[in-house]
Amino acid sequence: MTLWTMLAVMAAAALFCRMAGYAAMRFLPPSNRLDAALRATPLAVMAGITAQALAAGGLTEAVALASAIGLTVLTRNDVGAAVGGVGVAALLRWLGV
Known part of the structure; x- marks a missing residue:
């Protein structure tokens, strides 16, 4: 697909x-x-989308998802947490993880 x-x-x-x-x-x-x-x-x-990404991905996706969950708990801002999770994924990809 x-x-x-x-x-x-x-x-x-x-x-x-x-x-x-x-x-x-x-x-x-x-x-x-x-x-x-x-x-x-x-x-x-959102759970369906992230579950698909997590199942197909690896360490980068797991860390990004964990950071998004942590940001959601800390900030109570879903959109900001999602953007932060994408930023963590981008940073890890840029670092070659």
Whole structure:
């Protein structure tokens, strides 16, 4: 599978998840279960993406993922932690790890 195919599939999955959330909010009555499901969807998508990268990768990906998790815990900023994890991966690649 090519990179562009994987990116297209992941983008389609993310779009589908977002649209399904809007559909659920429109057609289903509000409840605690629905709220919990909508809050968990972005995390599930990110977990699927990172699990694929971790399974195909090695030490660099594992360290980058660990740093992103650590940054998330420390800063409570998911986007900043993701950018930091990518930065760690880029730095390790540049160092030849």
